[in-house]
Amino acid sequence: MKNESIWKLENRPFQTKILNNDITTDVLIIGGGITGISSAFYLKDSNLKITLIEANTIGSGATLNTTGKMTFLQGLIYHKLENIFDFNTSLKYLQSQLEAINLIEQNIKTYNIDCNYLKNSSYVYTNNEKEIKEFIKEQNFFDKINLKYKIIDKLPIDLDCKYGIKVENTAVFHPIKYLYRLTEEILKNNIDIYEHTTALKIEESDQKYRVYTKDGIITANKIVVATHYPFFIVPALIPFKTHLEKEYVLASKIDKIKEFNAITNKNPIVSTRYHQDKNNYIIFASIESKLAKNLNNEANFSRLIKKFEHQFENKITNLWFTYDLITNDKLPIIGEVKRNFYIATGFNKWGMTNGTIAGKILSDLMTNQPNQYIELFEPNREITMEQIKNFFIDGFTSASSFxxxxxxxxxxxxxxxxxxxxxxxxxxxxxxxxxxxxxxxxxxxxxxxxxxxxxxxxxxxxxxxxxxxxxxxxxxxxxxxxxxxxxx
Ligand SMILES: Cc1cc2nc3c(=O)[nH]c(=O)nc-3n(C[C@H](O)[C@H](O)[C@H](O)COP(=O)(O)OP(=O)(O)OC[C@H]3O[C@@H](n4cnc5c(N)ncnc54)[C@H](O)[C@@H]3O)c2cc1C
The missing domain is CATH 2.102.10.10 (Rieske [2Fe-2S] iron-sulphur domain)
Structure with missing residues (x-):
């Protein structure tokens, strides 16, 4: 059994550069996960000189550790967004996710990307009767917009389920194969990528940004921070608006895949999908908590394995854990934080779609193209007292004192x-x-x-x-x- 993600690949189809002097560029993208690479990809046909730096290697961060589902059925998000914001905001978020799935599918088709793409249906379900009324609220939202769904009381596999919603036209893929192929396309378009290059500090002067790395200073007119968790605190006040949640994941060989993916609505979260490659796999994620809680990794992995073995008899091949940034208002943070300074994060565990749409939005912003989602994800949106309170509870009290x-x-x-x-x-x-x-x-x-x-x-x-x-x-x-x- 390997203590690493199933998506890790031995060989890469591209080579990147080594930074050994100061350089200038129009746009500097910091971070080579799905967000940074998608941003570079959608900017590749612009007249701007694009440079991307990555602290480690392309696709070595959260994107390596995802479960790789492409779905708009993201728990019971839409009635919640309708409550926090309004109907139009919720609808717009749904449209953004559908558009992101479409963008990924178009790329797979156009560039003939071999990334184990598999069209399937998505389920969100519960085995707790008390949760059913929440499902009905989500159904009401779908009814208002005539979105097709089915009510189910059984999953295609033997996982406890009392009630659930099923939708069609979602998919799963191999996120790193997809990312590597986009990277190849980017490199063909004269974009420079420097790996093992960490942004240490950003300074602004004369309407330009100077990004310090140990191997040189990069001067840029515009910068994109696509580092998952931003390495600065201000602007955007990210720590006040977000918290980190972790989850433990395993992959196990099975005989036959099934064409669905599923997730429970509430804790204990169980997320399931299949992956078809040279072998067939089931991917199973669970044991979710805030990053500062349940700190004993060994115990958490054992709980995950126990949970899996309770349902399945198959041999586990990979085990890993990962975390994602959760926004307190449930919407990602994407856009221009201050003049020519862009950010994309807070994907609430749905970064395949949100990292992709972020790339498109940031590219449109930088090239003065219209984009209907700019307002939706505005990074400087209001911060409430509740968010500040949560910051102290989550960030400091629980972690340090615990x-x-x-x-x-x-x-x-x-x-x-x-x-x-x-x-x-x-x-x-x-x-x-x-x-x-x-x-x-x-x-x-x-x-x-x-x-x-x-x-x-x-x-x-x-x-x-x-x-x-x-x-x-x-x-x-x-x-x-x-x-x-x-x-x-
Ligand atoms: C358990 C789990 C399951 C998930 N499953 C799904 C799923 O099924 N579908 C889905 O849509 N989403 C899923 N997600 C969410 C998704 O994986 C993430 O939101 C997404 O991968 C984030 O991508 P990113 O490019 O923003 O970050 P990353 O992939 O982390 O990329 C950021 C990069 O920036 C680099 N970096 C950091 N600091 C610096 C610096 N100072 N200088 C230079 N480079 C730097 C890092 O090395 C890293 O490579 C899941 C998340 C979790 C926790």
Whole structure:
């Protein structure tokens, strides 16, 4: 069994550049996931000089760890959006998701992309009778717009289901094969991509942005931050408007695939889809919580496996966990934050569609084309007192105090890990199987949260905003862009 996503590919069909001097560009896109690559893709035919930088490798972030469904049936979102905003906002969001599915399908067709694309139906379901009235509210929304759906009381597989909604014309695909093919197209169009290039700092002067990396400064007229969780706090006040949720995922070989994907409405979330490649797989995700809670990864993986084995007898081939940014008002954040400074994030676990539509919206904004979704996802939309309150509850209280009071004092939680103050610096120390000590500073440079040790993957993880570091403190996932190596 591999502790990595099933989408990880050994070979790549393209080569990128190495940055070794200062450069200038019209547009700098930071981040090479579905959002950054889609943005570059939709800008490829413009007259603008486009450059993309990626801290690690293309498609190594959240896009590698998704379940890869392309669906507009995203839980019971539409009646909720209607309540928070209004009918038109909810309808517009639905249209944006349909358009995104269409855009991905068009790309697959036009570029003949071999990405295990499979058209199927989507289900949202529950085994709890008390939830049925919520399903009826969603049905009422669909009735108002004449959207076709079916009510079901059984799924095509043996998962507990009392009530559900089924819709047609959705799909699943291999997100990394799709992303790699778009990357090939981008590179053919004279767009420069630099991997292993982290944006460390952004400065604005003379109506230009200067983005600092360790290998050179990139001066750009416009920048797009497509880094999943942005590495800056202001503007856009992202931490106030969002929180991170994690989920554990597994893939298992099966004999035959089925042409549907499904998700439960509420906790305990169970998300299921099939994948047809050289072998057939079922992908099963569950054990969802806020990032700052349920910090014991080993225990969470065991719960996932137990849950899967309760229903299926198949052999598990891959296990991984991932998280996504959830917006408190349930709409993604896409658009111009300030003059020529663009952002796209907060996809609420629906980033295949939202990352794609984000690419199209940002491209239209930068090339002065109309786009009917610009207002819908406005990043500077109002922030409420409720969101500020949630920020303190989610971001600091639960993470810092939980870790300090429970985890750090509960030594048996960690194997071979201890916390100690050295030279007045709070440190985390991991002793490997050769008795070598790896010492890191136990404070995330992004916003100062204490770190936890992830024994499954041997990384130091920030439970507040999701940054991750290897054993020696090198950052392997943002939003942090600084290492936490400890030097005497
Ligand atoms: C369990 C789970 C299941 C999901 N399943 C689905 C699904 O079925 N369908 C769906 O539509 N969505 C799904 N999602 C959501 C989806 O996976 C994400 O929303 C989407 O992949 C986000 O893409 P992105 O391009 O914004 O981020 P990423 O893919 O994370 O890309 C951001 C990139 O920016 C780079 N970066 C970060 N900081 C810097 C820096 N300072 N300098 C340079 N580069 C930087 C990172 O290395 C990374 O490669 C799921 C999410 C979860 C948690």
């Amino acid at each position: 870790i300090d009071s429970k985890i750090n004092k509960n030594k048996e939680f960690y194997e071979n890990v201890e916390f100690r103050t050295i030279d007045n610096i709070s440190c985390g120390i991991y002793t490997d199987e050769n008795k070598k000590q790896h010492i890191v500073k136990n404070k995330c440079p992004h916003m100062g949260c204490s770190l936890i040790f992830n024994n499954e993957e041997k990384t130091w993880d920030c439970p507040c905003h999701g940054s991750r570091y290897d054993l020696d403190g090198n950052v392997i996932k943002g939003p942090s862009n600084q290492n936490i190596r400890f030097k005497h």
